[in-house]
Amino acid sequence: MSPTVARESLDVEAIRSDFPILHRPLPNGMPLAYLDSAASAQKPRQVIEKLTACYQEFYANAHRGVYQFGVRIDEELDAARAAVQQFIGAAEPEEVIFTSGTTMSINLVAAAWGRKFLSAGDEIVLNEMEHHSNLVPWQQLARERQARLQYIPLTSDGRLDLNRLDEFLTDRTKLVAVTAMSNVLGTINPLDKIIAKAHQHGALVLVDAAQSAPHLHGNVREQNIDFLAFSGHKLFGPSGVGILYGRRELLEAMDPFLTGGGMIDEVRRDESTWAELPAKFEAGTLPVAQAIAMKSAVEYVEAIGFDRIADHERRLLTQAHQQLADIPGLQIHGPDPESKGPIVSFSVDGLHPHDLAQLLDQKGVAVRAGHHCTMPLHNLLGLTATTRASFACYNTTAEVDALAEAVRFARKKFRLA
């Protein structure tokens, strides 16, 4: 896959200059090394400015106004929807639904597709590395519909055990819910294989792209993805907005999720009819400004280029693996760098993740400690919590150095040999 002509690499300093927050001094005077983009990404001024411009120049409620702002806001919203459509390779903009985030998107499918199309004895295929948001809704749906959950086993290094896929993905399977990239292990799942197998058995596939969206370029048509969910805030976009993609025929067959204003065609006292896509699934007032700013977010990533981002992040990931593996008593969870995205979760003997994260904070290094919304995975690992560092296009090799140094500092502080 390496190009014959050397690809111009990502200009990290230029990118960093786009992110105002990265240059603010921390209260304790340390420089900030923000290594928690897997939890949420920082925002470039292009996104912040779009959001602000919306509120300062043309804000109005969408779909209501005959006046100038009303027309302008609709144009901006349409443009944002089209930008997301292009970003994910969807056939039509009506297949792009704005939601409040990945969690809502998945709940929408579980409710609006699941309640209608899942029967007793049907099966939903999951796996133990999934985030709670791509697990609990299916669990609850299965209880409600008396369906069964099947879990594809994981290998010892945290990948899906595809050798055993046929045991769990059968003709009883109606839906496979799978993450494109694990938010803890970093594992990049082989979607093509899973989708092919699922479709062979007549099952649909929902891909949780919350973590992968800023790192892996996907195309829902090329990859034959039935449903796709991701959030704006991990993609350098604003908080409070996310996306559900669904193939048109699927969305049209589904009943509405939330009902009320905006998603109706006609309302009488005792009955109502529903609006066309995408409005059918956009009840109430959208997070309008945030949806509009999504255009700036996807354009920001596209302007840098996924290949350049991947090269840069791979460099940081490899460096992190090398430097952390050198630290006594430290264990990295998950596969080798070739099989994962820019996420490193690890444990240090004798140092609880919360204490470690606290001491790292003293050195200006921001990481996350806890179960990262993956209790079944942590259960499988035999741990209650881990520490996680994650990298994005604005991180530097110096910041990875700072991470390793800070872990050594923490060990010393805790009097570990």
Add this chain to the structure above:
Amino acid sequence: MSSADYDDLYDDFILDHYESPYHKGHLSSPTCQNAGRNPLCGDHVELELLVNDEGRIEQAYFDGKGCAISQAAASILCEKIEGKTLEEIEQFQAQEMLDLLKVPLTATRQRCGLLGFKVLKSMVYALE
């Protein structure tokens, strides 16, 4: 609160209790026991008390797993409450517990520091 204060979060007092806890283990016949978890980070603390007929705590033991703050706090708590009466425990406030730890804690870490305390208080209420 200055940044220097946060730097002292893991001073020798906390680390000593974390490494060499007071009364970590179990009583053969506890008068009462209780356990609690901090779901956010998985800290776990179990307390066992031996209370005499006059309502005075003769021995306090704890067991558990978790961050240094939660475990050290449980150890410090056990040291503190031995010899106290149940009535005195009822008067024991969260702020006093935090003061015992000597280090300043953010709101998040206070939950860790108060885990053992909460386990104790709910146990004592149940004894009434």
